[in-house]
Amino acid sequence: MLKALSLFPEKMCKVKIVAEKSLKKRIIDLLYDLKVLHIEEIKFSDFMHDAQVDIENLDKYSEMLINLESALNEMKEAGYVIENTGGRISENKLLKYEKDVHALEEMFRKLKKLREEYERLNRIYIEAERLRKLGVHDLNILRDNKPGVGFILVSIKDLDKTAEILRKNGKSVISFNHYFDEDAKRHFMLIMYKGKEEDILNSIDEQVIRKYDLESILNLLQEYGSNTKEILDKVVHKKAKLISAIKDLEETIKKKYVKKKDELSALLNTLQHVIDKYEQIDKFKESKSLFYVTGYVPCKDSDRLVRALKRISPNIYIEVHEVERGEDVPVKIEHTRFVNPFRVFLDIYALPKYRYIDPTLLMFFTFPLFYGFILGDIGYGLVLGIFAYILKKKTPKGSVMNNLAKVMLLSASSSIFFGFLFGEFFGFEKIGDYELHSYLHRMHEIKELIGISILFGLIHINLGLILGIYQKIRYKEYWHALTEKFSWILLQIGVGLVAYKYIANASDFYAYTGYVVIVTSIVLIYLGEGLKGLFELPGILSNLLSYARLGAVGLSSIAIAYVINLFVEQFIESGSIGGYVAAIVLFLVGHTFNILLGIIGPFLHALRLHYVEFFTKFYEGGGKEYKPYGILDNDHRR
Amino acid sequence: MADTGLLALSAAIAIGATAIGAAIAEAHIGSAAVAAMAEDEKFFGKGLLMTVLPETLAIFGLVIALLILFK
Numbered sequence A: 001m002l003k004a005l006s007l008f009p010e011k012m013c014k015v016k017i018v019a020e021k022s023l024k025k026r027i028i029d030l031l032y033d034l035k036v037l038h039i040e041e042i043k044f045s046d047f048m049h050d051a052q053v054d055i056e057n058l059d060k061y062s063e064m065l066i067n068l069e070s071a072l073n074e075m076k077e078a079g080y081v082i083e084n085t086g087g088r089i090s091e092n093k094l095l096k097y098e099k100d101v102h103a104l105e106e107m108f109r110k111l112k113k114l115r116e117e118y119e120r121l122n123r124i125y126i127e128a129e130r131l132r133k134l135g136v137h138d139l140n141i142l143r144d145n146k147p148g149v150g151f152i153l154v155s156i157k158d159l160d161k162t163a164e165i166l167r168k169n170g171k172s173v174i175s176f177n178h179y180f181d182e183d184a185k186r187h188f189m190l191i192m193y194k195g196k197e198e199d200i201l202n203s204i205d206e207q208v209i210r211k212y213d214l215e216s217i218l219n220l221l222q223e224y225g226s227n228t229k230e231i232l233d234k235v236v237h238k239k240a241k242l243i244s245a246i247k248d249l250e251e252t253i254k255k256k257y258v259k260k261k262d263e264l265s266a267l268l269n270t271l272q273h274v275i276d277k278y279e280q281i282d283k284f285k286e287s288k289s290l291f292y293v294t295g296y297v298p299c300k301d302s303d304r305l306v307r308a309l310k311r312i313s314p315n316i317y318i319e320v321h322e323v324e325r326g327e328d329v330p331v332k333i334e335h336t337r338f339v340n341p342f343r344v345f346l347d348i349y350a351l352p353k354y355r356y357i358d359p360t361l362l363m364f365f366t367f368p369l370f371y372g373f374i375l376g377d378i379g380y381g382l383v384l385g386i387f388a389y390i391l392k393k394k395t396p397k398g399s400v401m402n403n404l405a406k407v408m409l410l411s412a413s414s415s416i417f418f419g420f421l422f423g424e425f426f427g428f429e430k431i432g433d434y435e436l437h438s439y440l441h442r443m444h445e446i447k448e449l450i451g452i453s454i455l456f457g458l459i460h461i462n463l464g465l466i467l468g469i470y471q472k473i474r475y476k477e478y479w480h481a482l483t484e485k486f487s488w489i490l491l492q493i494g495v496g497l498v499a500y501k502y503i504a505n506a507s508d509f510y511a512y513t514g515y516v517v518i519v520t521s522i523v524l525i526y527l528g529e530g531l532k533g534l535f536e537l538p539g540i541l542s543n544l545l546s547y548a549r550l551g552a553v554g555l556s557s558i559a560i561a562y563v564i565n566l567f568v569e570q571f572i573e574s575g576s577i578g579g580y581v582a583a584i585v586l587f588l589v590g591h592t593f594n595i596l597l598g599i600i601g602p603f604l605h606a607l608r609l610h611y612v613e614f615f616t617k618f619y620e621g622g623g624k625e626y627k628p629y630g631i632l633d634n635d636h637r638r
Numbered sequence B: 001m002a003d004t005g006l007l008a009l010s011a012a013i014a015i016g017a018t019a020i021g022a023a024i025a026e027a028h029i030g031s032a033a034v035a036a037m038a039e040d041e042k043f044f045g046k047g048l049l050m051t052v053l054p055e056t057l058a059i060f061g062l063v064i065a066l067l068i069l070f071k
Helices: A021-034 A056-076 A091-133 A159-169 A199-201 A214-224 A226-285 A301-314 A338-348 A360-375 A378-393 A398-423 A445-472 A479-502 A509-535 A537-546 A548-573 A578-615 B002-039 B041-052 B054-067
Strands: A011-018 A149-156 A174-181 A186-194 A208-212 A289-300 A317-322
Touching: A011 A021, A011 A301, A011 A548, A021 A226, A021 A301, A056 A091, A056 A226, A056 B041, A091 A174, A091 A186, A091 A214, A149 A174, A149 A214, A159 A174, A159 A199, A159 A398, A159 A509, A174 A226, A174 B041, A186 A199, A214 A226, A289 A378, A301 A317, A301 A338, A338 A360, A338 A398, A338 A578, A360 A398, A360 A445, A360 A548, A360 A578, A378 A398, A378 A578, A398 A578, A445 A537, A445 A548, A445 A578, A445 B054, A479 A509, A479 A537, A509 A537, A537 A548, A537 A578, A537 B054, A548 A578, A548 B054, A578 B041, B002 B041, B002 B054
Parallel strands: none
Antiparallel strands: A011 A289, A011 A317, A149 A186, A149 A208, A174 A186
């Protein structure tokens, strides 16, 4: 339990394993199944090279995986989603499924071909129909190249204008036909001409939307003969046949494979793991007679790892020792199931370095607190809670959205709590006839509201600085702790003392002490951070004032709710049916809008206060994630 | 009465003008930050930090507005 409440990433140990080469396959299988070793790739040395494992059928497995993935993708597009149920098939039995996978992939390939053919027929139909409407019954007219006579097929903007230009061109234009296409919403025109094609096109250049390549259209239609009417009949007939073939095939796929979806999911899962296992084989090294691997394990799992390896052979050499400073150790962040979802904020930002503070646990308290303080409404909190609960149920466990939903669920509870404190229900001060008691009236006690917000800031920022000091002291960097972190606390104390003198009209002693403290802190800041620190002096003030948003954003939300309710009440007081309808519509639309703002706004602002104001005081990002051998990338965080 | 109007107007200018200033600055930084993030997602933290820096302007504006109103 104590570990789960830790402020630091889990303690890691470095492991080196050396064994006889003959044990290679068994060790690799064991490490993959244990899922604890984060393998470190080591540089090549003269006598070590990448390990080779001769796995029979590995090529076949890869091919099966590619075929299965492409088939499952096709199935997904057809609406049959195969979810990863986590099932597994024994590695020895994989080959049994080779034929099934091949047949499935073959079916989808056939289906794809049929659909492509259907598309091609559609195009032929459109082109033939177009030429028929343009008065062409025999395609040979277009095909016969009489010397000096040609055809142009174009779509045009203005029929009358084009016709006028073509008529003027009497010497070159022999004839032109046209029709209006309802689907394409434009005129099509077939022009028969003498002389040069460019001359005709140049004259109607401004009217042409697109020129069509007649030759390629004729090539497309060639296989169906020359008579447009006959072509259309043939195509319609063939299309009908194709549709029934496609439907039959879809039905077969559905019957044969949708029933087997759990089996397919297990097959996919197993294939992915097998391929993943051997894909990373080059992280292991070997020499003529030895096999070697090094990496990191959580110290608490190291005994288990050693025992399991010794069971393979007592002769395996295993070295487990603590990590040294300066090593690039992977970071494992593990908390209780309530705190874990908040890790998503570190994933978005950057993971902490190993041995540096992991603020997930603190965010578990402060994020919902800030969120609730901003939203602070029983009604909005309830709506947000329902929304978050649905999202949590609908999203896969461990996904980013699922974690966010859990975070929102806690934030909703906090909003309801503050809703009771502020006495607000959808902006009203009562629920039905029950008058809510308000401990802090946000609309009327604005000064107090902003004051409390800044007090939150004062605590939050100084908590960050204290964490920074703690971190520095842990590494025995006492001077840095004093000049880079404590100096800022000192500066605040100094300003506080001076302010106290003027606000409370206290004795000059406070002011003088304050000035001395301020000057001392500034000197310390200069010594610690140089000129940059001096430039950032006003930053601490803006950091503090930034927390005013806790009150201000909530205030804007309640002001909107208040205005909506004001109008709603006026409409209801009007007593007419129209008034009631308007009141209901306004209430629903207005509050939906406000809830949407209320969900997004507090989230971003609470997050920003953490990232910008809080993290900058202590956080060291840039750690690399702990990825144990045996866990696939996509289910890494489950 | 005229004084109340002038006070309200001053507060509005204080928050309005600073908010516009912050918005213009954030628009430029934000688009650059998004471009950087498209190249490498690791820039999210730094990008966000840079983007929200000018927000301080609006906060100072808000504080001045509140000071004017509650004077």
